[in-house]
Amino acid sequence: MSSEDIAEEIRTSFPGTEEVIVQYLAGYLVDDAGEEEDVLQVAHHILSSLAGDREDVLEKLMLKLGDLLEEQLKIRLKNRSGPKLMKLDKVMDMSKAQISSTIALGEGVDLESINKGKASRVDVKKLEKQEAKLKAKIEKRSRRDLYEGSKLLDAHRKQQSYEEMFMKINPLESSAASRQKSKDIHLPSIDVSFGSNRILSGATLTLAHGRRYGLIGRNGIGKSTLLRHIAMREVQIPAHISILFVEQEIVGDDTPAIESVLKADVWRDHLLKEEATLNAKLAELEVEGDEKRFEDAREELSLRLAETHARLSDMDAASGPARAAALLAGLGFDENDQHKPTRSFSGGWRMRLALARALFVKPALLLLDEPSNHIDLNALAWLEDYLQTWPGTLLVVSHDRAFLDAIATDIVHQHSGRLDYYKGNFTQFYSTKSERDRNLRKEYDTQMEYRKHLQAFIDRWRYNANRAAQAQMKIKVLEKLPDLQPPEEEETEQFKFPETEKISPPLLQMSEVTFGYTPEKLILKGVNIDVGLDSRIAMVGANGAGKSTLIKILTGELNPMAGHVNRNGRLRIGYFAQHHVDTLNPTMTPVQFLASKFPGRTEQDYRGHLGNFQISGMTGMQLIGTLSGGQKSRVAFAILSLQQPHILLLDEPTNHLDIEGLDALMVALQKWNGGVIIISHDERFITTVAKEVRTDSFTLGS
Template sequence: MSATVEDIAEEIRSYIPGTEEIVVQYVAGYLLDLDDAAEDEDVLEIAQLILESAIPSTSKDALKSKVQVDQLVKKLGELLEEPLRKRAEKNRAGKSNELVRLDKVMDLSKTTMSSTIALGEGVDLESINKGKASRVDVKKLEKQEAKLRAKIEKRSRRDLYEGSKLLDQYKKQQSYEEMFMKINPLDAAAAAKNKSKDIHLPSIDVNFGSNRILSGASLTLAHGRRYGLIGRNGVGKSTLLRHIAMREVPIPSHITILFVEQEIVGDDTLALDSVLQADVWRDILLREEVSLNAKLTELEKEGDDKRFEDARGEAETRLAEVHARLAEMEAESGPARAAALLAGLGFSEADQSRPTRSFSGGWRMRLALARALFVKPSLLLLDEPSNHIDLNALAWLEDYLQTWSGTLLVVSHDRAFLDAVATDIIHMHSSRLDYYKGNFTQFYSTKSERDRNLRKEYDTQMEYRKHLQAFIDRWRYNANRAAQAQSKIKILEKLPELHPPEAEETETFKFPETEKISPPILQLNEVTFGYTPDKILLRGINIDVGLDSRIAIVGPNGAGKSTLIKLLIDDLKPMVGHVNQNGRLRVGYFAQHHVDNLDPNMNPVQFLQSKFPGKTEQEYRQHLGNFQISGMTGLQMIGTLSGGQKSRVAFAVLSLQRPHVLLLDEPTNHLDIEGLDALMSALSSWNGGVIVISHDERFITTVAKELWVCADGTVNKFKGDVQAYKSLIVSNIKARP
């Protein structure tokens, strides 16, 4: 029986306990993909190097672990004995001197040598082959070279992906304080005085591994402008933000930078203190102030000795410098600013006094956002901030960022958010950055018009070329028209080389039509629910869902939106009232944790097969294609897919249930703009019922016909659209004392 990924992974975990799971999965996948390794590559030796490099050099048991690695590699050699033997035989067969008859004859003396062939010095190929013809099939040689290049690129892409995950793991080991002080020195703010905070880098290259993300691109960020960075999933937007944040592109040193990328690590620090400590230099200076005051108090007791007078003078001078620095950064107003930021993001006064470890991942992400806003860097970098907050917090954030005094660069797929916040759009594609003035709606209009003009110009020029070529073909051998034909040939040769405009990228999703069932389909009648009898979350709820229902549920986090969905799917039982369901009803439920629960060690085809057995591989692949998981993507490990691709797999799973009603809890997270358009279009044309919980204004406006607000223990229909609801939220927040 052949070894599987899990077999190898289990051996690694057994021999080297504590190895990071990402390293375990990478080594297991690498060892099973033997066909993709170079012929002379010692796969076991490379696996040993990777495993040894994963052992912390500071570990007391490092030597013992390396001995265990040696033992593990021997065990893996036994496990993979058969595939390694076959690979060796295949490689030996490939190197045999078998004679092959080639078809096409060419003269090598008149041909440029392939770039993949190297000759030693002193060999005069032309003189050796003079007057001789070599029987080399150039097309076959080129074909082999293309295969070799494709193989190298495929390995590079895989290594790039795994390498990026390993690098991220390494970066996470560095403390926030260390990174902050390294990226933003204390004297940066002082150095910024009278200096421009505009960024203009006329030509930057951004690579990750062997992957070229930007080539000769111009990065221009004017101080005080708010830029939305958009582009397809996988184009490298987040990588660009990381390069800027780490100053791997030459951002002027006096410009302070902060990048909100991941949630904070939970510990016993209170939420309010966590925000205050985010400004590392403020925190350090405040601690130094306390220390200097204590030192001066001690020195006062020591009398008038010359030594103590000098020490007092030094301490007083330094204390004055510290006070000046703290005054510059408005340290005194820190607690009030931090509390206001947390309140805007949904933290109650009680929440602000809770330790960070008591918050869920989504709330910790909000804390990370509050910390960044508190620091007020010259350049703030945000990566999909709307993914982690509800509509109430999003409305507040949009309003807050509209008055942001520094420069903002935000990656987002939320069109309404970009319309509210962005003053400029940067479109990242084809290894370059294109700039557009205005918000997303203005960008879309301008780009669409530009694309139409480019297509029209291209078609016109191609028609002109076609006309010239037709004249040439008809008259070039006619004695009377030969001169005219030659003139046309010269015109054609002088025309610039044309490249067709990039095709507009579109996607389509498809949900299967559902059969009619008689009402009532799904109802909540006077339902009351609480997780404990003394703490009622929802009271007296009435909802009637039909096949024509299009309902969006909004409200603050913790109000009971997800609980309401669980009551509808019968995951929770009401304390009072009852749930009516048609006996034939099939409900499809999508939640973000469903994306996380996809098996990372299976490919999408295998995962669908495990959930819905009985179809052919081609049928599974065809179904995945309905959600843009096509080609080799359907055979990639789910763990290597992007968040947007995982969402597409989850939707493919959902549609195989052939539901009558879809309940979607934050379905837009991770989907790029094209994927979001595809989902909206599919839901709009589908004939079943839809209930969505979402913070995406455009998604709600497009898909839903009714807006229901879940707040204060009730769920009521809202008389107005999403924009009216968001305006109400902001006005209520501003009205707070």
């Protein structure tokens, strides 16, 4: 029975199920389960979350799986049944006297001498093989824990609507309870885990109300995991503090954009519906007589309506449409766009919509995960201005130094299982941390020199009769000194692109290219561009100006309506797509994925190559679906470099990369001898790498 047979049964019973869950379940049932696990019960528990009210379909599927796995389950049951009982040939006398004589016989016997000279019967090679298999099994289970933690938990949460999740995290009663209560957060010891990985251990989480915190740290350190734990109240945030987490784009439907923003404030929407219901009931009672029961009912409804009005007034519900329109306008939605259905927008615009919804709700604690990734420079400038007057607490994960400089009042540095706090924006943090690191290193070196001096004196005079007493005193001084830990080394990264061979120009040219998805609405008109091995071209402009479209025409993914594109026959192009995650298989490890794309090398070769982009150790053997955004970007760069490109076309390559990774990428591109075209909204990246800047009209800039 193969895992693909099992997967097909699950797909047939529950069409539309995410493929990543199907593959996980199939692999678990056939290959990954331990002998001690009741695999059908585990599968039933996971599938029940997919079944909903389709219990009959679930039961039929479980019966089918039981039949398909029958032989395999019998073997597992046999293997876990333990050692076999053996029938003794004769009765053993276990009397006290017999035991005593056995002990007496053993007295004074040298068991070691009995065994002396007998070679061990253990097969060392077999033992090493078994130990390796056991280690691999433990590592596989650890990775499976990570997989379950990131994918199956998310699938369970996706079954709850936004409204249900919002009301679960932020009950309506908590809005009234929040009055006169402090919205500061101080948790002196928190632990955060992801699967079997400990992200934070005994860390202190301190967020003062009204402050804006930038959360920074290396890719894969667990910043997004921490935000999710806070958002789900898995970290004990006080119940009266409302929380909203902007992590991913909204699901598109027929709801107009402005209506989607208004509905995001579930409290407001709920109270407006309650107001309408109460008004309707009062209207019905108005036609009734003056009997006491009608009077009492009218009075009770009037009191509830007054309370609802007071709550709506507190949250400034009446100004909702105007505030929603202003937020959407600031993020680039014109009046016409605001009335389009959300399904008509691309992924980047849906991310903006998700951001507008969060800003409209105005939670006491707003959590943002890399908000600058999907918005252009104009929208980013507006967002910076808006967040500078944010009335609540803001915790934002970002690797954009300029953005953090503009909005952060404090920096939280996540590393080594703890959180360190710095006052000021990113530039002030960097200066303070650099100075502190220098002082720590200086103090450490001074202490080590002092200890070295003591040890040298002791070594020289401890056996000299005249100086022995002094040497003993030095020994006591040295013993009383506390253990000294070296300061953490500043981690540096290097990206490495292979040198490309020279080929004769022209390499890649566009001549008078015109393109539009419809003849009525042209995106590009009369564009000319010439790319060589020494090109360093940056394309900037508003979202929708045609930058990504131009890249796709250069790669051949799209054909121009007019004009032509000339590509050298020997030219190899490496394309880093804005949504590069879609090109990676989440159910494979980075090593497996590289092997599937570029077969014929050893596992060590793939791991060594991934190491050129800081995917090292067990990270290379971890499922891609469990990696952070920055780690996935590194895998994408590793794949690009194996293509041995002459020209790199990079669409938003800085998204998700941490600050160290961004620095490494800039240095690598400066050193590389091939041509580069970049689309980016990161000002520092553009000014460092590019020699030419093309604007949204695609005329040569400065």
